[in-house]
Amino acid sequence: xxxxxxxxxxxxxxxxxxxxxxxxxxxxxxxxxxxxxxxxxxxxxxxxxxxxxxxxxxxxxxxxxxxxxxxxxxxxxxxxxxxxxxxxxxxxxxxxxxxxxxxxxxxxxxxxxxxxxxxxxxxxxxxxxxxxxxxxxxxxxxxxxxxxxxxxxxxxxxxxxxxxxxxxxxxxxxxxxxxxxxxxxxxxxxxxxxxxxxxxxxxxxxxxxxxxxxxxxxxxxxxxxxxxxxxxxxxxxxxxxxxxxxxxxxxxxxxxxxxxxxxxxxxxxxxxxxxxxxxxxxxxxxxxxxxxxxxxxxxxxxxxxxxxxxxxxxxxxxxxxxxxxxxxxxxxxxxxxxxxxxxxxxxxxxxxxxxxxxxxxxxxxxxxxxxxxxxxxxxxxxxxxxxxxxxxxxxxxxxxxxxxxxx
Numbered sequence: 001x002x003x004x005x006x007x008x009x010x011x012x013x014x015x016x017x018x019x020x021x022x023x024x025x026x027x028x029x030x031x032x033x034x035x036x037x038x039x040x041x042x043x044x045x046x047x048x049x050x051x052x053x054x055x056x057x058x059x060x061x062x063x064x065x066x067x068x069x070x071x072x073x074x075x076x077x078x079x080x081x082x083x084x085x086x087x088x089x090x091x092x093x094x095x096x097x098x099x100x101x102x103x104x105x106x107x108x109x110x111x112x113x114x115x116x117x118x119x120x121x122x123x124x125x126x127x128x129x130x131x132x133x134x135x136x137x138x139x140x141x142x143x144x145x146x147x148x149x150x151x152x153x154x155x156x157x158x159x160x161x162x163x164x165x166x167x168x169x170x171x172x173x174x175x176x177x178x179x180x181x182x183x184x185x186x187x188x189x190x191x192x193x194x195x196x197x198x199x200x201x202x203x204x205x206x207x208x209x210x211x212x213x214x215x216x217x218x219x220x221x222x223x224x225x226x227x228x229x230x231x232x233x234x235x236x237x238x239x240x241x242x243x244x245x246x247x248x249x250x251x252x253x254x255x256x257x258x259x260x261x262x263x264x265x266x267x268x269x270x271x272x273x274x275x276x277x278x279x280x281x282x283x284x285x286x287x288x289x290x291x292x293x294x295x296x297x298x299x300x301x302x303x304x305x306x307x308x309x310x311x312x313x314x315x316x317x318x319x320x321x322x323x324x325x326x327x328x329x330x331x332x333x334x335x336x337x338x339x340x341x342x343x344x345x346x347x348x349x350x351x352x353x354x355x356x357x358x359x360x361x362x363x364x365x366x367x368x369x370x371x372x373x374x375x376x377x378x379x380x381x382x383x384x385x386x387x388x389x390x391x392x393x394x395x396x397x398x399x400x401x402x403x404x405x406x407x
Contacts, residue, residue, distance in 0.1 A: 071388035097219020151199035239308025264306035277371035315350035
């Protein structure tokens with residue numbers, strides 16, 4: 001007699017089983033990427049053999065390296081491997097140039113604060129109030145690196161605040177474009193003619209100064225970071241304005257932006273740096289002391305901004321006409337539409353090109369060695385000219401290449 005409680009249909013689902021070994025983890029990745037076809041399999045094996053040969057040839061050079069020695073001759077007497085003693089002995093110069101040793105804490109602190117300043121820009125999860133520190137960081141960085149009175153950066157920011165208030169107060173009467181032009185001119189006049197005197201007066205009442213360091217003491221990777229980071233931070237907003245100006249309906253604005261972009265893109269950066277280092281003083285009043293690093297930063301920023309403008313213009317061209325019509329339908333003015341609707345989409349589309357421009361700009365900072373600024377490559381040439389290290393090549397340039405690759 002059959003049991004009435006017996007079921008011939010499963011009442012519970014079996015738990016999912018593990019996938020085959022060939023369909024998960026490293027084995028799956030290798031099958032899909034390294035051995036997906038006979039040609040890929042041959043290329044993979046050839047690459048492994050070449051990599052093994054390369055490691056076998058280079059490993060003894062690293063394994064027998066010397067880290068403590070006073071010259072290349074002494075290195076060779078100790079061992080026949082790499083002479084990394086040049087890195088340990090000239091580490092400070094490669095990092096900080098001729099910056100005073102007792103003040104190394106200032107560029108180190110400026111670099112640490114840079115990470116804090118860019119954090120709220122890169123990570124939206126952080127408190128948005130941190131963006132205020134991002135805004136004040138450029139003035140703080142200038143004060144830490146060059147020293148002098150803190151009132152200089154404060155008065156520079158005072159000009160920006162005054163320009164913002166001008167836009168707010170006269171924008172309703174003159175229009176947004178006219179108000180922006182008037183405000184920019186007012187800020188420039190303040191910076192050129194009044195901010196220095198105002199800083200001196202404030203300094204006489206409330207002294208806020210630290211030891212000054214001249215630009216000729218800057219060098220090494222510190223110089224590359226100063227020029228690169230400043231150029232990156234300034235070229236992006238300037239590139240946005242140039243891209244908008246090139247697409248403007250105003251003939252004068254469009255012509256100026258097109259002429260600037262095409263001229264800068266048609267001239268090598270080396271030429272601009274040579275102009276900044278040698279020819280610019282000819283057009284300045286006699287006795288004018290225009291800081292060489294400031295001149296380099298200006299030229300690098302203008303050069304990068306021209307390429308940035310074309311990258312962002314490509315992002316603007318990729319946005320559908322309906323987005324602009326939607327902004328008009330919502331009653332937004334030009335700047336509100338750009339800030340809230342158009343630019344967020346254009347910048348997102350342009351991110352790969354923007355990052356590519358940033359990387360290229362940071363690598364191009366090594367060109368300052370042509371105008372006698374001792375960046376890492378400039379110091380490498382100076383070190384190799386020393387009789388103690390004459391003939392050393394791979395260790396110096398390999399270390400510099402490694403640091404740039406990590407950055």
